[in-house]
Amino acid sequence: MTLQTLRTPTALAEAGLIDPADLAALERVAAQYAVAITPAMAELIDAADPADPIARQFAPTAAELLQAPGESADPIGDAAHSPVEGIVHRYADRVLLKANHACAVYCRFCFRREMVGPGGLRPLTPAQLDAAFTYVADRPEIWEVIVTGGDPFILSPRRLTDLMARLEAAPHVKVVRFHTRVPAVDPGRITDALIAALKSSSKAVYVALHADHPRELTAAARAACGKLVDAGIPMLGQSVLLRGVNDDPATLEALMRALVETRIKPYYLHHADLAPGTGHFRTTLGEGQALMRTLRGRVSGLCQPTYVLDIPGGHGKVPVGPGYLQAGEVEDPAGGRHAYPPKSSS
Numbered sequence: 001m002t003l004q005t006l007r008t009p010t011a012l013a014e015a016g017l018i019d020p021a022d023l024a025a026l027e028r029v030a031a032q033y034a035v036a037i038t039p040a041m042a043e044l045i046d047a048a049d050p051a052d053p054i055a056r057q058f059a060p061t062a063a064e065l066l067q068a069p070g071e072s073a074d075p076i077g078d079a080a081h082s083p084v085e086g087i088v089h090r091y092a093d094r095v096l097l098k099a100n101h102a103c104a105v106y107c108r109f110c111f112r113r114e115m116v117g118p119g120g121l122r123p124l125t126p127a128q129l130d131a132a133f134t135y136v137a138d139r140p141e142i143w144e145v146i147v148t149g150g151d152p153f154i155l156s157p158r159r160l161t162d163l164m165a166r167l168e169a170a171p172h173v174k175v176v177r178f179h180t181r182v183p184a185v186d187p188g189r190i191t192d193a194l195i196a197a198l199k200s201s202s203k204a205v206y207v208a209l210h211a212d213h214p215r216e217l218t219a220a221a222r223a224a225c226g227k228l229v230d231a232g233i234p235m236l237g238q239s240v241l242l243r244g245v246n247d248d249p250a251t252l253e254a255l256m257r258a259l260v261e262t263r264i265k266p267y268y269l270h271h272a273d274l275a276p277g278t279g280h281f282r283t284t285l286g287e288g289q290a291l292m293r294t295l296r297g298r299v300s301g302l303c304q305p306t307y308v309l310d311i312p313g314g315h316g317k318v319p320v321g322p323g324y325l326q327a328g329e330v331e332d333p334a335g336g337r338h339a340y341p342p343k344s345s346s
Contacts, residue, residue: 005104006037009060016047017059025062033277034106034117035060038186041105044215053213053245058105064277070312073114075274077314086124086132090316094144097132099124099163103151104186109242109281111273111310116150137170144175153182153189160197168201177206179238184209184216187224195231208236209264212245214254222262229263236267239305241288242281249294256295256303266305271320274312285309289322296322297333 009026012018017037018026029035037045037058044054081090088096101121106113115121124132136142145167152160167173178198182189198205207228211217217225229235237259239246246252256266269292272282292307307321324330329337 003039005039006042007035009035012037012059015042017042017045017055022062025065026060029060029062029064032119033060033064033108033110033113034103034119036103036106036117038104040187040218040220041185041216044218051244053251054215056244057107057109057212057242060108061280063280064108066279067276068274068279071274071276071279072312073276075111075312076310077312078112080314084131084135085128087135089135089142090314092141094146095136095142096146096148097136097163098149099147099152099159100150100155102154103149104154104182104189107181107240109240109272109275109278111275113275113277133166133170136167136173140172142170142173144177145173146177146179148179151180151182152178153180153194154186157191157193157197160194161200164197164201164203167203174204175206176201176203177208177236179208179210181210183207183224183228184211184218184221187218187220190224190227192227195227195233198228198233199231206234206236208238208267209259210238210240211255211259212239212242213251214258217258217262225262225264235262235264237264237305238268238270239266240270240272240281241283241291241307242272243283244281247283247287247291249291249298252291252295253298253303256299256305260300260302266303269305269307271307271309273310285320289320293322293333 006012006015009018009023009030013020013023041054041058046052078088081088083089086098100123101116103116106117110116136145167176209225225235239255241247246255259266271285271288272278288307295304306319308317309320310317328339330340331337
């Protein structure tokens with residue numbers, strides 16, 4: 001069993017997770033995009049399966065060196081909506097607060113892959129952090145702060161407590177939402193101290209877990225999520241539609257069921273963004289819509305995320321799921337068409 005996070009191609013090769021023959025190419029990938037696989041995720045990888053969906057998410061491949069047309073270092077236009085360092089203010093009533101730029105694991109499809117990790121953006125200085133909190137405090141229209149990064153749950157409980165205290169000073173902020181992979185990829189970090197930090201203010205706190213494959217929701221991950229939910233912190237699920245990971249009905253169904261069984265409400269299924277070197281992960285929108293149509297007919301409404309596209313260039317997130325209304329008819333989950341309102345039988 002791996003006892004520490006694997007951070008280099010050499011370490012991955014020594015753990016048997018990549019072919020040593022690929023080391024030269026993967027060193028070039030690692031020089032450009034950060035690598036980290038936690039013990040919890042390394043334990044899940046089936047090294048004998050070249051298509052293993054956990055390895056596909058976290059182990060570097062030479063395909064990342066290929067950049068497709070339209071791919072961008074800032075595919076959803078964060079920079080155009082960043083009035084001060086660490087803040088993205090795209091929608092009137094909410095902001096992103098990028099509290100740090102490091103993660104417990106580095107996803108090979110990350111839309112911020114140019115910004116996170118040791119070679120990415122520098123941590124916010126105390127002055128920059130002050131400016132970010134001042135920006136929030138000075139704008140009464142900000143109702144929700146979404147803490148992201150990087151992964152905020154790798155911050156110490158002391159720093160999370162300080163963050164909540166700074167937000168507590170802004171009475172117009174009512175909701176604080178944390179986006180994280182930690183409960184699944186490093187469940188031991190979900191400690192009583194971390195939970196106490198999240199609950200140290202009067203704000204409504206939500207935690208959005210990023211998980212892309214049902215195997216990520218191990219017994220340890222479910223226990224970590226259970227600690228959060230039992231503490232009164234609602235959880236949402238965010239997933240990315242990824243070719244070779246979850247782009248088939250059975251896997252997507254199993255993932256959504258696993259989230260709901262863990263008391264996590266599926267929230268968004270993201271169409272993969274146009275980040276550099278990620279073309280091998282992207283499906284077409286049509287393929288995503290077909291999967292969502294299949295999901296509608298197979299699982300409870302509790303298991304239905306909203307399929308969304310973040311429009312390149314900073315134009316915002318929109319639902320792009322299938323439509324069921326066409327020219328006075330509504331289509332049922334099995335594909336049958338029915339007039340609506342129903343035609344009179346008289």
